[in-house]
Amino acid sequence: MTRSMRSKNCRPKQTGYNKQVLTEEKLKELELKAEAIRETIIEMLVTAGSGHTAGPMGMADIFAAFYFDILKHDPKNPAWEDRDRLILSNGHIVPVRYAAMAHAGYFPVEETKTLRKFGSRLQGHPERLRLPGLETTSGPLGSGLGQAAGIAYGARMDQKKFHVYCAMSDGEHDAGNIWESAMFAGANKLSNLTGVIDRNNIQINGMTEAVMPLENLRDKYEAFGWHVLECDGNNIAAFIDVVNEAKAIYEKPTVIIAHTIPGKGIKEIEFDYHWHGNPPNKEQAAQWLAELRTLKGKIQSEHQ
């Protein structure tokens, strides 16, 4: 299956940019990485006994795409000056970042089991100074986009070529700080900045549109001077495609509204906001890991 076939229903419009082909082999590798990340997330959460499940599972495909295809980075030299920056604004989904970083070689996968434990580099919410490669410290919502915009602004002052990404949740768009930063990035036409919104429609108190309606998110960002793209955030090929398209937008910052399914990969918890902030117990974890391994088998056979 080619990349364009997989993504044809997800593209808002065909722009004709970037004809480089994501080979079937590469796509299979990325999908397997996403499954490995999901398995690691479940193992981490059950060991930790607390933490967020739905968000990290839903974002596993996007983080696999970032760490194994999109980002210009070096796991052995996390402070490399010209690396792309990925700012995680909604710090509570950090298990997905830890898992992706471990699989990418930043630190041993075994260390992910220390999540949320005393003395661990893997704090409950990410801290830049504790673990090289985290880029910033986050958790309290709404503060990442401003930091990403600050980095993008500074980089542009120095004609740096790296790109800045900011992963955000949909729920944190309730926060005023996000819109202050969106206004700033739009006003300054920060085209070296790409925002990614995990549009999974859930937040702690319920569905986003019930808690505090966010729609029309596209119109809001456009009104703030952004270019807006949408895609299926659980379709790796589609996501890589829109990220490439975002890089071709020179006049504005771009935001990708990535439609994801919270808890993706585990049928029992998909799209259930009760799983926002809870970890699985041991029995659930065993059952879910079995489910994921079946899925892994499916990916392997699908690509054969």
Place this chain on the structure above:
Amino acid sequence: MLNSDAKLRDDLFDSKEQAATRDGFGAGLLELGESNPNVVVLCADLAESTRVLAFKEKYPERYIEIGVAEQNLATIGSGLANYGKIPFITSYAAFSPGRNNEQIRTTISLNNVGVKIAGAHAGLSVGPDGATHQALEDMALMRVQPNMTVLSPCDSEEARKATLAAAAHPGPVYIRLAREKTHSMTTKETPFEIGKANVIWESEHKPEVAVFATGPVLYQALLAAKELQFKIPTVVVNVSSIKPLDRETIFMLAQDARAVVTVEEHQVAGGLGSAIAEFLAGEYPVPIEMIGVHDRFGQSGTADELYKEYGLHHGHIAEIVAKAQARKQGI
């Protein structure tokens, strides 16, 4: 008498020369613009009154307008510092670090990036604007955050030095600034160092009371010491580095005088008074009298009227010094 080692103005008590600490901040920024290409200045729609206008005009490519958005002021500043710039984020203290306190806590202090926060119009002396704009808790907010340095310069020249020192310091720094023109006390040669308190006034005899003051109200403490010079020998100390505190100097002088008075244009809860009391309670307990704002908001008025109402006037300071001495003697 004035401490000659402090190299203060010879005409300190006679001169009418006044300048605001915010003016010294603006002058410091201009020097930094020249000497350090990494310095950038961010402002939340208050360029003239925070005195960053001259920097903006001379270095427009390094001036970043934020608009009335103090939370974004902090987070954009955090990103710039994370990238490698030396950002000064400027607004009124009531809004920054007032409104954006959590963003400062998470993205600057815990993140430990070198953002320099300049809070202008702090204290009662901003006067007619009233309580909404009179930040009286900004030092408390900043002092309780690990990694944060807190500076409270006493005059324009010291504010200029504090600005240069903040840029040279790798971590986050808060600089407290005032709106009103106040007495110039220090000179170019007066020592200034983060973490050091400076003795400004020493009586000929062994001091009976050590007076620790911060900010422009230091002048009132000096006037009080002068009035009392033939009655109660005192030592007056300029504590412009609220954090880190100069423990060595404070310990030594508390040991000498065995009675302490603190003076600040800020809530005594969480401010200089608290800082010194917290330290001395553990190291050298002595009677302490705290002059400052005691759990009240400010109000409109002239700086002079407000100093009198809130007990920051030199006459009241002299009374409290006498009270501290009496407490020590068990009277």
